Amino acid sequence: MASGIRLRIIRLTYSEALTNKELAERLDRDPATTLHHVRKLVDTGFLEALPPRRGTRGAKEIPYRSTGLSWHLDSRDRGIDQAIFEAYLAEIADVGFDEVQQTRLVVQVPDEQITEFETRLMELVDDFMSRPVDPEAKRTAIYLSKYPSR
Template sequence: MAPAPDAEPDSATDPADLDADARALASTVRLRILRLCLDEPLTNREIADRLAKNPATVLHHVRTLVDRGFLAADPVRRGARGSREVPYRATRKSWRAPDFPGKWQLMLSTFLEEVAEADPESVRMTRLGVRLGAAEHDELMSRVDAFFGELAARRPSADGRPYSILFALHEDAGRLPRG
């Protein structure tokens, strides 16, 4: 996907940095944490509660995401019983992350976990088979990239409902000529 229009240029071109970023994103739990912290900062305990995971396990994932710049800590706040709580917010760096082997399977698995928790009435899916020439394929991808970039750059509506979008385009192997 193309970077969001207001995204800062990504200066990380070092293969070791790119590999470390890919490893940090290679977890459905981590991708779900990023989604949870997209609109509001959440503490480790709040993230663990929403994912129904052990807080110690979630903390490992949170630290990995913070170390790679995918999450940023907000100022410390006091919890209900006076404890120190660190809320974390997604930085949107993952939008600019390069592709890595297995990324599409990971994104699909993450999406399936999230859609399994969704109100069935809120889910709308379409499946369509088409035949596109090279120019039509390029046009489709350009329009999709531009639209997703526009959505990524928008400020969240304060009263808006959170939605998750998955776009997938793949060659339909079953419809290819058999040789």
């Protein structure tokens, strides 16, 4: 999973099933390279293949959808933290900085309250993650990073 492109594929297929060709177009990647990543994601349970459908020219296409397994990735797993950041930077490059709302905040939380702080942040994320997906709703991406401020 330590691949920014794989994380982007998972994100793209979260609320919309996409074929390998559609993924390659959205990621501006070669379809063969994208298919390699799609197959790995299917093999590891992060994507599921849906029933085949006919494309615009009658060719058989297989749409893929995220299984939600990626919600449970641990950023302490080898390489995943760098892949998350890589995916974030690529997504920002795609939309452009004019579309990004950014802020930087340094908080001073006593050691005995840091677990509560982290838990409450994750509860908010988990709450929105567990809600039904509205396919008509505008997609919003969030990148959250916590680190010691020196």
